[in-house]
Amino acid sequence: MPVHSSLCLMAGMVRDRAVSPVELVESHLAQIAAQNPRINAFVMVLEDEARAAAKLAESAVMHGEALGLLHGIPVTVKDSFDMAGLPTLCGSRFRLGHKAAEDATAVARLRAAGAIILGKTNTPELLSSYETDNFITGRTNNPWNLERTPGGSSGGEAAAIAAFCSPGGIGSDGGGSIRIPAHFCGIAGLKPTPGRISGCGHFPTMNHPFGLLSTVGALARSAEDLRLLFAALAGYDSQDPFSAPVPLQPPGDAGLRVGIVEQFYRVPVDPEIRQTVQRAAQTLDGLRIPTEPFEPRGLERAPNLWWFFFGQLPAPMTKQILQGREADAHWTSTEFLADALEQAAPSVEQLLLNLAKRDRMRAGLLRQMEEVPVLLMPPCGVTAFRHRSRRWKIADEEIGLFQAMMPATPFNLLGLPAVVVPFGMSAEGLPIGVQLVGRPYEEELILDLAVRLENARGPFATP
Secondary structure, three states, rough: OOHHOOHHHHHHHHHHOOOOOOOOHHHHHHHHHHHHHHHHOOEEEOOOHHHHHHHHHHHHHHHHOOOOOOOEEEEEEEEOOOOOOOOOOOOOOOHHOOOOOOOOOHHHHHHHHOHHHHHHEEHHHHOOOOOOOOOOOOOOOOOOOEEEEOOOHHHHHHHHHOOOOOEEEEEOOOOOOHHHHHHHOOOOOEEOOOOEEEEOOOOOOOOOHHHHEEEEEEOOOOHHHHHHHHHHHHHOOOOOOOOOOOOOOOOOOOOOOEEEOOOOOOOOHHOOOOHHHHHHHHHHOOOOOOOOEEOOOOOOOHHHHHHHHHHHHHHHHHHHHOOOHHHHHHHHOOOOOOOHHHOOOOOOHHHHHHHHHHHHHHHHHHHHOOOOOEEEEEOOOEEEEEEEOOOOEEEEEEHHHHHHHOOOOHHHHOOOOOEEEEEEOOOOOOEEEEEEEEEOOOHHHHHHHHHHHHHHHHHOOOO
8 A cells, every 4th residue: 555655665666657646645645534533633734736746746757757856755744844825833823824925945845856745734832842732733642542642843743654644754853853753653753963954944943042953854654764855855055044065975884883872861761762772782783883881971961951042042032922812822832931931031141151061062972972973872761651741750760851851852952963763662552762863964874874773673563
């Protein structure tokens, strides 16, 4: 059945005329109709536009025209990216009435590669939560267990891909917002280095300070599919202040060593997640890729510093937006900001000191990574949790959401690329991912390692 194929296989089948773009689009629209009522992943489904684009794509194949990397492949887009003539709501009543003038650069690059956009997927309000819920579209459910969250903020995108409503698409990651949904939903997700994929046309705008932490990335069911999406999306964009003219390059894995980080310092992770990381390390050893235990130096306060930039710094602006319209604000945009909204605005001195701290942390870690260029670690301390759950008992300790996300947030703060791939299952039948973290602009290396891990792992379960 076409919807159960990989994105790469679909692309090859279209080129070989083994399947038509029309057939691919129709099968995915049927899957959306069957699955979306239970998972509620879509903000809008663009049936007419997708069908029209599929006919044009099929005509191009039949007439022997030059085909892009993603020609005729259906994809989805997180509802934080502009699409010309459509609203970019980010799940917020505060954005009702918005209409985008043009496509975001990432959307334009998908179209230029021949992809066909099926629809826009759900987010928490203003991308501010690890759960996907809002007043406009409502709550998105995890396809593996409807009582669990798919994560956030790219939760709608991850749920749609896991449920075979889409083979892949684009999301954004400011604190794990691609990697956590990938881990929770049993799919693959790439958070690149800021600047490898343009953030132009994304909301919130990816300039300073938001763009320091946040990047545009890809989600799909495999790392091989991520690699194809990355090839279509990567490239310089003069309109993105973080954009860097770094061309696609070979992985360059000579002398590669992988550092194994089973947890973030003393913050516990679920034992099944730790065991999955250990099994992935053994798999790398079996592939003759040297591994060694690794503990980063000087990052103990990195999650707190991430929160300064992600939560405390923008809180005064958020407070202004909410003033007088507090009833219109959904809990996903206010729950974690409650403390920050009560505090005084950070001073210029605090900002400058924290930027300097961030740079020192980054330099220190990159010095360590000169010898160990890739880290293997958990993406998160827990598996997909029940909606609105906030505390978890691990062994004799209890952790909250902030602690659970500590394996993810430091790499937003420091601007390092990271990829998550599914690698195990919990006793409760929930997927478990592992995270590979690389040095800046070395996405090709971590993607190559992720593909090799997946190939050694073999087929993965589906919801």
